[in-house]
Amino acid sequence: MRAITESDIRASFVNCSKGEAKRLGLPRDLDARPWDDLDFLGWRDPGSPGRAHLVAERGGRLVGVALRVTSGGGRGFTARGMCSLCLTTRTGGAVALMTARRTGEAGRQGDTVGRYLCGDLDCSLYLRGRKESVVGGDLQESLTVEEKVARLHANLDAFLAKITTSG
Numbered sequence: 001m002r003a004i005t006e007s008d009i010r011a012s013f014v015n016c017s018k019g020e021a022k023r024l025g026l027p028r029d030l031d032a033r034p035w036d037d038l039d040f041l042g043w044r045d046p047g048s049p050g051r052a053h054l055v056a057e058r059g060g061r062l063v064g065v066a067l068r069v070t071s072g073g074g075r076g077f078t079a080r081g082m083c084s085l086c087l088t089t090r091t092g093g094a095v096a097l098m099t100a101r102r103t104g105e106a107g108r109q110g111d112t113v114g115r116y117l118c119g120d121l122d123c124s125l126y127l128r129g130r131k132e133s134v135v136g137g138d139l140q141e142s143l144t145v146e147e148k149v150a151r152l153h154a155n156l157d158a159f160l161a162k163i164t165t166s167g
């Protein structure tokens, strides 16, 4: 994805208030992110570990989603989990259940969408081998990196559609 700035990010959020988008903690290494290798920008809020954020390009515009981390990351948590975006299987709580409030009327009524995601939201880097999953639990797949990236985009698009489509 193209490099984006703090103001791009803060303006992109669709499922939280403008005030929340203004206050949320940005990645400390924003300028150093490997943009060419990112399918989306995802990070844990440095000031609030129970929150995570994801910004992706969709239909030519940026869509930012605020997520709550509801499980994973705890010490001694050994269950295996598979990320629903990159399909990397990881242990030790490295995959966390994250929920996003839906937009519009559904969100106002408290409706959320939950997905298991890599706890650090670095799916793009795992797929490209730039970051190793903690425990070697990856599926032995014959897909090329390009095919895995295409699948990640499809999974991400479906997740964003679920958050932003009413009904």
Ligand SMILES: [Zn+2]
Pocket (backbone or CB within 6 Å): 083, 084, 085, 086, 087, 088, 117, 118, 122, 123
């Ligand atoms: Zn992932």
